[in-house]
Amino acid sequence: MLNVTDLNAYYGEAQVLKDVSISVNQGQAVVMLGPNGHGKSTLLKSICGLVEKVQGGIEYKGQDINRLATEKIVNMGVTYIAENRELFPHMTVLENLKLGAYSKNARPHEKDNLEKVLALFPRLKDRQKQVASTMSGGEAKMLAVARGLMSNADFLCIDEPSLGLQPSLRFEIFSTLKEIIDQGKTVLIVEQNIPQIIELADRIYVMEEGSISFEGSKDEAFSDDHLKEIFLGM
Amino acid sequence: MSSKRMATIMGVTYGIAAIMPFFVGDIRFIMHILIMCLIWAVVASCWDLIMGFAGIFSFGQVAFFVIGAYTSAILSVQWNVPSVVAILLAGVFTAGMGVIVGLPCLKLAGPYVALVTFGVHMTLMPVLRGEIGIALGSGGSQGILTIPPVNILGYTFSSANQIPTFYFTLFLSVVCTVIILAVIKSYWGTAFLALKDSEEFAMSLGVSAFKYKLMVFALTSFLTGVMGAFYGHYIGMLSTRMLELDLFCTLMVMLVVGGIGRFPGAILGAFITVTANELLAPLGAYRAVTLGALVVLLVLLLPNGVMGLWLKRSDAEA
Amino acid sequence: MNLSEDTILLLLELTDVIISGLTNGSVYALMAVGLTLVYGVTKAFNFAYGSFFNLGGYCAWLMILATGFVGGYFSIFIAVIPLMFAVGYGLEKAMVAPLRKRADWENKVMMLTLGLSLFMDNLYVAVFGGRVKSLPTILDGALTIGEVILNYQDIMIFFMSISGILFFGWILNNTRTGMAVQAVAQNPEGAKIVGIPEKHIFASTFAISTVMVGFSGILLSQKYFISPMSGGGIMIKSWVITAFGGMGSIRGGLYAAFIIGMLEAFVGWQFGMSYTMIALFVLLLTTLVVRPQGLMGKG
Numbered sequence A: 001m002l003n004v005t006d007l008n009a010y011y012g013e014a015q016v017l018k019d020v021s022i023s024v025n026q027g028q029a030v031v032m033l034g035p036n037g038h039g040k041s042t043l044l045k046s047i048c049g050l051v052e053k054v055q056g057g058i059e060y061k062g063q064d065i066n067r068l069a070t071e072k073i074v075n076m077g078v079t080y081i082a083e084n085r086e087l088f089p090h091m092t093v094l095e096n097l098k099l100g101a102y103s104k105n106a107r108p109h110e111k112d113n114l115e116k117v118l119a120l121f122p123r124l125k126d127r128q129k130q131v132a133s134t135m136s137g138g139e140a141k142m143l144a145v146a147r148g149l150m151s152n153a154d155f156l157c158i159d160e161p162s163l164g165l166q167p168s169l170r171f172e173i174f175s176t177l178k179e180i181i182d183q184g185k186t187v188l189i190v191e192q193n194i195p196q197i198i199e200l201a202d203r204i205y206v207m208e209e210g211s212i213s214f215e216g217s218k219d220e221a222f223s224d225d226h227l228k229e230i231f232l233g234m
Numbered sequence B: 001m002s003s004k005r006m007a008t009i010m011g012v013t014y015g016i017a018a019i020m021p022f023f024v025g026d027i028r029f030i031m032h033i034l035i036m037c038l039i040w041a042v043v044a045s046c047w048d049l050i051m052g053f054a055g056i057f058s059f060g061q062v063a064f065f066v067i068g069a070y071t072s073a074i075l076s077v078q079w080n081v082p083s084v085v086a087i088l089l090a091g092v093f094t095a096g097m098g099v100i101v102g103l104p105c106l107k108l109a110g111p112y113v114a115l116v117t118f119g120v121h122m123t124l125m126p127v128l129r130g131e132i133g134i135a136l137g138s139g140g141s142q143g144i145l146t147i148p149p150v151n152i153l154g155y156t157f158s159s160a161n162q163i164p165t166f167y168f169t170l171f172l173s174v175v176c177t178v179i180i181l182a183v184i185k186s187y188w189g190t191a192f193l194a195l196k197d198s199e200e201f202a203m204s205l206g207v208s209a210f211k212y213k214l215m216v217f218a219l220t221s222f223l224t225g226v227m228g229a230f231y232g233h234y235i236g237m238l239s240t241r242m243l244e245l246d247l248f249c250t251l252m253v254m255l256v257v258g259g260i261g262r263f264p265g266a267i268l269g270a271f272i273t274v275t276a277n278e279l280l281a282p283l284g285a286y287r288a289v290t291l292g293a294l295v296v297l298l299v300l301l302l303p304n305g306v307m308g309l310w311l312k313r314s315d316a317e318a
Numbered sequence C: 001m002n003l004s005e006d007t008i009l010l011l012l013e014l015t016d017v018i019i020s021g022l023t024n025g026s027v028y029a030l031m032a033v034g035l036t037l038v039y040g041v042t043k044a045f046n047f048a049y050g051s052f053f054n055l056g057g058y059c060a061w062l063m064i065l066a067t068g069f070v071g072g073y074f075s076i077f078i079a080v081i082p083l084m085f086a087v088g089y090g091l092e093k094a095m096v097a098p099l100r101k102r103a104d105w106e107n108k109v110m111m112l113t114l115g116l117s118l119f120m121d122n123l124y125v126a127v128f129g130g131r132v133k134s135l136p137t138i139l140d141g142a143l144t145i146g147e148v149i150l151n152y153q154d155i156m157i158f159f160m161s162i163s164g165i166l167f168f169g170w171i172l173n174n175t176r177t178g179m180a181v182q183a184v185a186q187n188p189e190g191a192k193i194v195g196i197p198e199k200h201i202f203a204s205t206f207a208i209s210t211v212m213v214g215f216s217g218i219l220l221s222q223k224y225f226i227s228p229m230s231g232g233g234i235m236i237k238s239w240v241i242t243a244f245g246g247m248g249s250i251r252g253g254l255y256a257a258f259i260i261g262m263l264e265a266f267v268g269w270q271f272g273m274s275y276t277m278i279a280l281f282v283l284l285l286t287t288l289v290v291r292p293q294g295l296m297g298k299g
Helices: A040-047 A070-075 A093-100 A107-120 A122-126 A137-150 A167-182 A218-223 A225-230 B003-024 B028-053 B061-078 B083-105 B110-129 B131-136 B162-185 B187-197 B199-204 B209-235 B245-258 B265-279 B286-301 B305-317 C005-042 C049-067 C072-101 C105-128 C152-174 C176-186 C188-193 C198-221 C231-245 C250-271 C273-290
Strands: A002-011 A014-024 A029-033 A053-060 A078-081 A155-159 A186-190 A203-208 A211-216 B150-152 B155-157 C142-145 C148-151
Touching: A002 A040, A014 A029, A014 A040, A014 A203, A014 A211, A029 A040, A040 A053, A040 A078, A040 A155, A040 A186, A070 A078, A070 C188, A078 A137, A093 A107, A093 A137, A093 C176, A107 A122, A107 A137, A107 A167, A122 A137, A137 A155, A137 A167, A167 A186, A203 A218, A211 A218, A218 A225, B003 B028, B003 B162, B003 B265, B028 B061, B028 B162, B028 B187, B028 B209, B028 B245, B028 B265, B061 B083, B061 B110, B061 B209, B061 B245, B083 B110, B083 B150, B083 B209, B083 C273, B110 B131, B110 C105, B110 C231, B110 C273, B150 B209, B155 B162, B162 B187, B162 B209, B187 B209, B245 B265, B245 B286, B245 B305, B245 C105, B265 B305, B286 C072, B286 C105, C005 C049, C005 C148, C005 C152, C005 C176, C005 C198, C005 C231, C005 C250, C049 C072, C049 C105, C049 C198, C049 C231, C072 C105, C072 C198, C105 C231, C142 C152, C148 C152, C152 C176, C152 C198, C176 C188, C176 C198, C188 C198, C231 C250, C231 C273, C250 C273
Parallel strands: A029 A186, A029 A203, A078 A155, A155 A186
Antiparallel strands: A002 A014, A002 A053, A203 A211, B150 B155, C142 C148
16 A cells, blocks of 8 residues: 655755655554654655655655655645644634644545544544633544544554653553554554554564664564564563 | 965056056046945945855945944034044944844844844934934935045045045055954954854853954954944935935945955955946946846855955866 | 713824824735735745735726726735736746755745836836826715714725735635645645645745735725836835734734734824834834844744
8 A cells, every 4th residue: 555665865964764665555553663863754745745854755655756846745645643642722613623624635534534533533522612722631542543544545654652641541542553453444543652562563574773673563673682672572 | 365365456456546646646436436346345244244144144334334424424514523533433323223223133143143134224214314313413315415535634535536535445445344354364263263163162262252243343343334434424414215225236346246254255245346336327227237236146156255256267277 | 971072082182093003004014914914824924925916006006097887896815816926927937946056045035026016017117107096986875973084095995904814724624625725834844754845835925925915005006006116115015014913923913913904003193104114113123122022933
């Protein structure tokens, strides 16, 4: 479904990604691990057209999407859920969700998706009229995920959903992610505070210093001592 | 750019200007254009120092020029102050105005600085034309028509003896631009570059952005005021027409042509623009239209001015 | 209560001043809302704003010349509003958007738009001549309440600018594009993420502000007149209102517009019109010293 080949990304002069190649098949859940600041977020952003200087191939459903404007990529069914949420602070929960369905392909499904999303996040249902900036960190994170789902995307790039959340909320995020994956969405997720996430993964990548240092199934990951020690906390 | 290279470009430009009277000394019209080039080279350089190096987006340069010109003219016409003293006093007064304007706005974000300084510009016209201006001796909408020429030890520099006046202007222009060059290459200039890179980092080193900005604002206001004052004495008359957008945009064209923050590009820009503006004169009513269109096109198409073009080529050769 | 003749005259004069402050203030509000919107969303500082004010006036004048005022102001608004939108949209795409990639683009935009205003103002002089032009009044007659005379023209100006503001407010809160405009203002990155075409929104916002100032231009020009070089003053006035109210704050801009409309009317009445610009400038300086973020700005 998604094929990234030899991707290089830069912020100004600094090269952040070096010859990164990954692939995600339809319906898969792929987990990306690695130390902070080594380019995981940049990879997700590059896929969604949010990084200015990107060289290499990004193919989605057989079409080259590198250098397409973000709105076109979103319209093809790819969405990015940001680690720092990127909500609209002075708008209500409902307005944020409705803007999540801004792209053309999402508009016809706005009502259905809203129902689905509110069923998935019952907490948001009670707070539809609340202004986003007054929400707690956990609720805001849920809103960000919910807004991403409103885009009717088949392919979700989820960036550290548990970042900055207290442990009790992490489990809630985990079960939501599980539900999303069970619904058949394709997911590329950066997450390392929830060890159980590995259980959901069809495939695991590790990124270090802007390059992929490991790729394999979860069984292979478990048999790699280095990985086990550093990232899986075992 | 190294200071050596800057000085070389300035030396060549002024050197060529200095030998011009040997070829065209008897063509009054061309000599007049050359004198104007020399005057505007200073004003444009001042603006470049403020905008391109200190990063202050000031739109008050023409206003300060006019303040200097009127101050000196009023002093010498109303109070019979000797022209040289009047010019210096005008410079000091303009610098004071610069500080008064700078105090409230230099701590604020760019658009506010632009707004306040442009506000000074826009307010100056009604002040000079209105009762306040007339009371001070601005001559209202008619302006001041009888400004005595600069007189040093009995020798007058006026349009009657153009060649000595030209060399006197050249001297003034060189002195002022050398001061600007010295500032750019001094501790101030380095501080400004640091501030541009990262205001936080520079402040952690003890560079007070506000203090430096205010100082550079005062200095450039002084130089601009002095040139404005000299301009008034040279031309012999002043009116508030100078405050129309026309002149303002001409000055801006000089800067865009020369390249912002590409000193001494502003000097080259002044020479090119003043000359081109004279060539556009036959267009009559459409001259200002053309000038406006030029600003738009140059901003879009010539991001770093002629200096940018030139530097790119020499970089490619290196 | 017995009032002396003088007191009655003074009160009547005062009423006139207040009416003039309110009508002008309402149009200023329309202009300021347009400017604060475009600054809040696109961060572009438009120095040619006042020239678009006169563009509205001249378009109306040309239309009357061409069609002989068929359909009155209704048909003028129908024709001029889309035209202003197209001009604004095109200019943003052609001139502001290409600068956005540059490091110091905000400064470049100021310089460019200043050049644009020189171009436009002098083009008006070259094409229409330096003399002022007048437009037919929007509604003749007056309402007389006791001694007070209320021109229908003033009532119409007030009514139309307020409905203009309400209409733009409605668009902003109730249409998909309006919500997208707010989204870009609140969080540009977030707006990109949900697939809002940023460039289109920038151009649209610029175009909307052009419509608002052009509409204001027609409203005020039919009361006073169209003068080709007045753009600079209009622009400064709009900016002072915007800065006074707080950059990017629509509600602040509204309050500021009425305060400044009143201030201008009172200063003009007491000291003469030539002092209004000075009063505005003093107000701006005081605001920046006392409360740099403006009345309602977030600081």
